[in-house]
Amino acid sequence: EDKVVQSPLSLVVHEGDTVTLNCSYEVTNFRSLLWYKQEKKAPTFLFMLTSSGIEKKSGRLSSILDKKELSSILNITATQTGDSAIYLCAVGVIQGAQKLVFGQGTRLTINP
């Protein structure tokens, strides 16, 4: 059974800190790894990483895919209170359809 595990499940830091969120996976037919930010309801797309694009960066956020270790990290530097959210890691697999298998999420809280 396809499995995606995120750690830590919860993280509380102070504004300005740097955080690293982890995601590991065990799936068949891996195609991509995606990161989403979920503040209230709709998960918002952040990055997609594939074999041809294992590193992505956007402003203070960056992510790396390690296909050998079957894992990924999401880094956020100079955190702000607006970064408080649940961060979801999802792996795209092909099984008759292009479906996403999600981890349970990391709840990140940034205190001022």
Next chain:
Amino acid sequence: DAGVTQSPTHLIKTRGQQVTLRCSPKSGHDTVSWYQQALGQGPQFIFQYYEEEERQRGNFPDRFSGHQFPNYSSELNVNALLLGDSALYLCASSWLGQNSYEQYFGPGTRLTVT
């Protein structure tokens, strides 16, 4: 450019009833996937629709069914509701033609079964 829209926002139903949730994909997208997100959990794949056909189903019973219309919008139907069906139901759209896994999510429908 309109994003993914879903209706209704909230819904309260009684055990045994039936419910229909609706989704309109992002402009230019042709594929709709449905996910169930229980409290404190990540979303779980229910099924995906493309060209008005169900392409793949996750580990959900036949009480969950869906439909895709020619304009790519989609419905999720759940029959004989159970208390355990209470969750946030998310619709995601993508463009299969691009062979992309980039799925964009709607705001979800919060279903409460009492």
